[in-house]
Amino acid sequence: MIQYPKELPSPLREGYGFTPVSPLLRTKTQTGRAIQRRKYSSVPTEAAVSWVFNSSEAQLFESWFEEVLISGSKWFECELRTPQGLMPYRARFIDIYSGPKLFGVDHWRFTADFELFERPILLGGWAVYAPEFIAGMNIFDIAMNFDWPEFQEHQQPLLTESGQQLLTEAGEVILV
Template identity: 45%
Template sequence: MSDIYYPHDYLPLPLQSDLSFKPVSPFLRTDLTSGRARQRRLYTSVPTQVAVKWFFKKPGMAQYFEAWFRDRLTDGESWFYMKVKTPLGVELYKCRFTDIYDGPMLLAGKFWQYTATLELWQRPLIPEEWTDFPDYVVNGDIVDLAINREWPKS
């Protein structure tokens, strides 16, 4: 089966509802009889959940969203690719719904709101090799400003 993409050309990006990501723990902790505990990494690809909401300005957008969910995602069962805002910026992530969305809710007599929890295939993190350059990561905004201000236009 081919990859499924969120219809970015027709529907807006979702907003994070509570502005938090909830990653699944990547390790297993076993309490020992001595009072200490043993921890070990279970996996490196860690799914993360995020609560999102959509505001649709037109009834047709809400109609299309529900039909896309039903037909393309097989009522939310399938994984799909969608742009999501994370600390890395707006990036394309592999997602799926954890359950059916809530909505539609009519707001101010003209906007349709839907809410849902999405599961991202893995945590939104910088590539592993960037941990060797903490100065560039932590102070990346300064580097970006300097390059954009001082770089020649041509």
């Protein structure tokens, strides 16, 4: 997979955002109501991005777009910030970028729209089976990293109700 050049900065926050493509099919009926269903289970998301490059970064960006991505037609992997955090996504340019536009003394502004191969959402049943973990994930993360047993100074063996130590399958004592 082609990689976004590590020598180039990430997109700016200004104007940065996502627009998912609708997976729905809606059909109006004669009664005035509509029937709606999911037409696709996997749809792309469009991302609006912009950059400010110095002259050498601008040259690299334009050359990479033309020669590596073959005028922007190839898919590539780049790190983008979404509600999931900063993660790698498979993307391609929807059309040619806009720019370069002179910005300041020796910087150049570029804007473009990406197509992300998949919607950047949390999958795996979390919203169905454990929505409270999603809603409280920041608290959970802090609690687990602060109170995790391996980081406590004085660990005690985990005991059953009868006072016996619990062991792993390998015969090691479980400490808490």
